[in-house]
Amino acid sequence: MVIGLGTFALLWLMVPAGLTPAWAALGQSVATIEQDRVMMKGQRQSRSGAGYSIDTIIVAGMQIKEYVSPDGVVFAVVWRGTGVPDLRMLLGEYFDEYRAGLTASRHRTPRVREPFRMKSDRLVIERAGHSRSLWGRAYLPTGVPSGLRPEDIQ
C-alpha cells in the first residue's frame, strides 16, 4: 500500500473503498509509524537492535513499540499501559483476522476466561495484563529477523 502523504484526508483518498486505511503498521512500511504517531498525537523515539530497529510511540500512559526489519517493514507491534491503543490502526490488514480470532475465542466450548492468544504460522497475537497495566503484542513469524527470538518481542 502506498504511504507517505501528509494529511489524513489525502490518505483516505488513497484508500480504495472497502480496504484497510493506510496508516496501518503491522506488515506495512516503516513510514506508517509516523502516521500512527500523528494519529495518536504521541511522541516518538527510535533505537536500533541487532538486525532490526524499534520505534517507540509514547502517549497518554501507553507505550507502543513497533519493530522494523532492515528492509523497512514493521514485523511486530507491542503495546502496554493503562489503556489499549487503536488496534484497528496498529494491526491494519490483520485487524479483521484478530477480530475473527476474538469472536472464535469467546464462542468456544467450554467457555474459558484466559489471556487472549491466537497463533498461526503467519500471525501471533496475545493480550494479557491487568487494570493499570494492560499489554499485548502482535507479530508476523515469517518477518522476524533470525537474530531475534519471538519471546524477546516484549
Next chain:
Amino acid sequence: MKRFAATMTVVSLLAACGGVDDNGGTPTTPGNVLPISIGTSSVCVTINELCTSVTICQPGTGNCQTVPDVLVDIGSVGLRVFGSVLSTPLQQTMDVQGHAVGECTFFADGTSTWGPVQMADVVLGGSPAVRVPIQVIVPTFGGQSVSSNPCNDTVDAAPDEANLNGILGIGLFRQDCGAVCAVNTNNTLYFSCNGGSCAGTTVPLTDQVQNPVWLLPSGNNGVVLTLPNVPASGSPALSGSLVLGIDPSASTTPPAAVLPTDDGGFVTTLYKARTFTQSLLDSGSNGLFFPDASLVSCAMPLNGFYCPSSAVNLSGTIIGANSRQTTVPFQVANTESLVATDNAAFNNLGGDLSTFNWGLPFFLGRTVFIGIEGQSSSLGTGPFYAF
C-alpha cells in the same frame, strides 16, 4: 490448603470478630466476609469461574438489590454490572462540560465492556455501604452498539454470553486508571457522550471507577481470598471466603511471604531458567498461563491449553519488588481429560502465554492477601501480594 483447613480459617476469623449469634454458638457470617464459590451458579458456568454476590443501592436511599453471579477478580479494579440485571436507578456521572461519562474496559482475555459510569451505594457482605462510581455495562450507551463503539471491539453484550452478571474488581489499585485518565483525554478508557457520539475525556480520580474496598471505613487495605484445594481430577463445586481487610488476627496464620509489586502491579516469575517480569496473580483467569515448549498443546478447540499425556509436576519462583522470593510447586494435567470430567474447579489447568499469569488454580488451597496501593497494613503498604 485442604478444605478442612479453609474451614478452620473461617472459624478462626469468626471467633476473632465475635461473630456468634445470641442463640448460643451458631456462627453467623461476620460483616467483613463475602462467601465466594465455583460451580454453584447457572450464570458463572465457566471453568474455575469464582463468583460472589454484591448489593447495589440507589445512592442515599434504601432502594437496593442484590446482584448474584459477580466474578471475583483481583486482576481488575472496580465494580461493573450489566445494566440489564439492574432494576435500581443509579446516578450518572458527568464530565466538566456536563456530558455523560462512559467507559471502555479492556480485559486480558480480549473482551471489553462499554457503558456509563454511575454512582452507586455498594454493600459488600455486611460492611457499611460505600458510595463509589461503577461501570454499568450497556453496549448501546451513548448511541453506540456491540460492534461499533469507542472500544474498537465487539463488547460484551449480555450476562448469558459473558457468563457473569458483573465483575467485582478488587485488585491492587484504588482506581482503574489513575493519574493518566485525570490529565489525558486520549486515555482510551473514558469518554464523554453527547448527542449520539462519544469522545475521549479526562476524569478526576474521585470520579473514576474504583475499587470499593479502599473506600470502606475499615478493612480498607485489601482483601484476603481463601479457597479449599481440589483433587487432581477437579471438583464439581467449592466455596470459600473473601475477607475485606488484610490484617491477620492473632488466630490466623500470617502469610509466609509478602511480595510487593512494581508500579504496574507486576511481580517476577522465574520458571525453567527464564525470567518473566510481567507476572501477576489473577483470580479472574481460569488457568495457569506460561510458556513451555516441552508441554504438548491441546487440539482445537482447546488449543492454547496444555495437554500432556500425564500430569506434570512443575514449579515457579515468584519474586517481589523487594527481591523476596518464594517457590510455588504446581501441576499441569491434560486439559481435555479435565474438561471431560464435567467438573468446575481444577488446580492443574494450564495454558500457553508469553509471560506468567498465576490464575485461579494458584488460589486453590491457599489464603492469598492482596494489598491495595497506598493502604497500610501490618503486612506493609500496598500494592503487594502475600500468601
